[in-house]
Amino acid sequence: MEFRLLGPFEACQDGQRVELGSRRQERCILAVLLLDLGHLVTTDRLIDLLWHGRPPASARGAVHTYIGRLRASLAPYGVQIRTGGDGYLIERGHHVDVEEFSRLAHKASGTADPAQRVGLLDRALALWRGPLLADTADGELRDRLYGPIEELRLTSLELRAEAQLVLDRHREVINELTPLVARHPTREELVGTLMTALYRGGRQAEALALYRVTRQKLIEELGVEPGMRLREVHRRILRDDHRLDRPNRPVYEVRVHEESLPWSVGGHPALEFCNTFAGWGHHPPLPGSEWLRAYRTLAVWTGHLGLADDVTVSRLIELARREPDIAAVELENARALRTRLYACLTDPDDRSAFDAVARHAEAAARTLVFRRDADGRGRWRADLAAGLRLPVHAVAWSAAELLSDPRRSTIRVCPDERCGWLFLDESGMRRWCSLATCGRNEGDAPCR
The missing domain is CATH 1.10.10.10 (Winged helix-like DNA-binding domain superfamily/Winged helix DNA-binding domain)
Structure with a gap:
């Protein structure tokens, strides 16, 4: 039956x-x-x-x-x-139908091929005729019975739209996401995907207007600024970045103050610190996979991720110019921390990696100062008195915050052997880091 x-x-x-x-x-x-x-x-x-x-x-x-x-x-x-x-x-x-919907949605989340993913999600979403027991349960009962089902539907719509963008179906994405974003104006994944689709459709002004409206709602309703991914999409549209207009091709980097930094997909500074252009697991390493090429790059990245303000970044760059030998040592310290942090985040049982990160965090804690940000909120920051060690302290403290956060359990590793990027997945659906940035080249066979 x-x-x-x-x-x-x-x-x-x-x-x-x-x-x-x-x-x-x-x-x-x-x-x-x-x-x-x-x-x-x-x-x-x-x-x-x-x-x-x-x-x-x-x-x-x-x-x-x-x-x-x-x-x-x-x-x-x-x-x-x-x-x-x-x-x-x-x-x-x-x-x-609830069981079938969940099965198809989770199967789609683990499917690398965008066309197959769209097909599976089409089948899943076709089962959706409205809220659970629309004529039988009230809102309270619905939430208690199967609260996650609405979240699963929204995540499925996000995954489907991302896959459609890879297939160069931006017009369909615009038509489908415009009313959905109107109902969920603070859902940043939906907004970012719709902004990208609008940009590809030659509607740059509308994409930028959508960002302004979304930012205002996030501030007014939730008291937060847009996340890193949404801010990055906004920056790329402002610069008319041609990479947003190329479906089916990996996007590995973003240019900030003439430095090439990894594209933000992780959702947390400690994760972004570990992420590279082309991956940890590929041997030999792919060209450009080492993004920590110079101390200046590290300093610019620290500012880009909000771990230091512009004045501090400028000061670090000037210090590195004056003291290149010390800067080189701190760059190696940063690379060593990154290696241990990646090991710690990908293997919770690696006690030695955790202990190494903990020692860095404890050293950072002795240099932190509590400062007021522009939005009026207080925040712990690494003090400029730390000199060229400041970026290492900033990352170590950020890592400590993540390791003590319940979101630690939602960290995922992109399974593409040439990617390995880390990202937060509180939905439990995102097996791959991103359809646009997971390291696969056009024409590659899907990863198994």
Whole structure:
């Protein structure tokens, strides 16, 4: 039997709709059991969900009555509600659209080929007829039943739009994302992808206007500035960067003060510090894979990621010019820290790498000062008194913050052997760092 829970509740047998559950509570109970196919759902949980934690004295008897009615209406279609302990379950073997949607979406997230990814996500999104149990559950019950499903839908739409951009379908992306961004104006992944599509469609002014509106909403509603990825898209559009206009080609770098820095995909300074143009795992290293070529590059990067202000960066560059030998030593220290940090972030069991990073962080902590930023908020920064060691201190402190953050568990490594870039994935969907920057060249076979 087929059950459709994404949108109004529907049950079908051999393609024909079947009426089940004359009462809303009965359909809710059936939906709860279907969302947990093959697993026991206790009577207490059913009571808690149906009455939002405020059940009447007759709740247990009411649930028993509802189950009896459901059994009678399901019996002709071979669906059985079994009793086990103090609860009920429906055995696997029935098609539930929520389960199929989740399966297709997660399969698409691990698919490297953009055309295959679009195909899988098209199939998944075609199952979406509206919010979960649109005619049965209220908002509170919907969130408690399967809160992540809406987030999974939005992530799927983001992944699909990114894949369409790689396939040079920017017009479709504009048409699909424009109303979606209007409903989710602070969702930066959607905004960045729509800005890129608008730019490719020759609508640069609209892309820049969208950024201004989004930035204002982020500040007013959340009290934050746009993230690094969105700011980078904005900078590239301002510079009319031709690389935003080239689908199917990797983008490895961004130019800042005449220095080539890695394209930001990680979502955190400690991750960006580890990321390179073309990857850690390729042997021999690809040309340009070492982005820490000179101390000046390191200083500019520190400012670009917001770990130091412009005055500090200028001072570091001048100090490096005056004391090249000390600058060379600190550059090697930075490279050594990067190696240990990458090992620490990719292998949580590497205690020696963690201890090495911790020693750097402890040294940095002794030099930090608390300063007021332009937005009025206080922030710990490495003091200029640290001299040319300042970038190393700044990165080490940023790494310590990440290692103590719950987001540490969401760090992913792009599996492309020529990439290996690190990125945060709080959605649990992004296996690859980015369709545009994961190190594959046009014409390459998909990575396995």
